[in-house]
Amino acid sequence: MKLEERVYKKLLEVPKGKVTTYGDLAKAVGLKNGQRAIGRMMNKNPYPVIVPCHRVIMSSGRVGGYAWGEEIKTNMLEREGVRIRNGRLANPDLIHRF
DNA sequence: TTTGCGGCAGGCC
DNA sequence: CGGCCTGCCGCAA
Secondary structure (H helix, E strand, C coil), X not given: CCXXXXXXXXXXXXXXXXXXXXXXXXXXXXXXXXXXXXXXXXXXXCCCCCCCHHHEECCCCECCCCCCCHHHHHHHHHHCCCCEECCEECCHHHECCC
């Protein structure tokens, strides 16, 4: 199974209302410093909507980028119950742990 | 808080 | 097959 396959699968473990970070996701699949690689895979997400790539944010707490626009990403998160304040995650407890 | 540079998979020569 | 470039990051300075 390709790495990206594992990444998407891993991401499906993140429940609605919670998020994860690029770094954590990278490590979850065996990459020590593959945050950027993860972001790239998300960007080219072959399974839009099915894979909740909008639940992946930066370790700093900032929302991070999104192929369809950061606003869309933020709205989707808010709609799932993840509050965002000025581009930042309002509640750090919402970060899912693998 | 902003800046710079390291690190990684995948696609394209 | 090898090298170069890109891209939703991370962290130290």
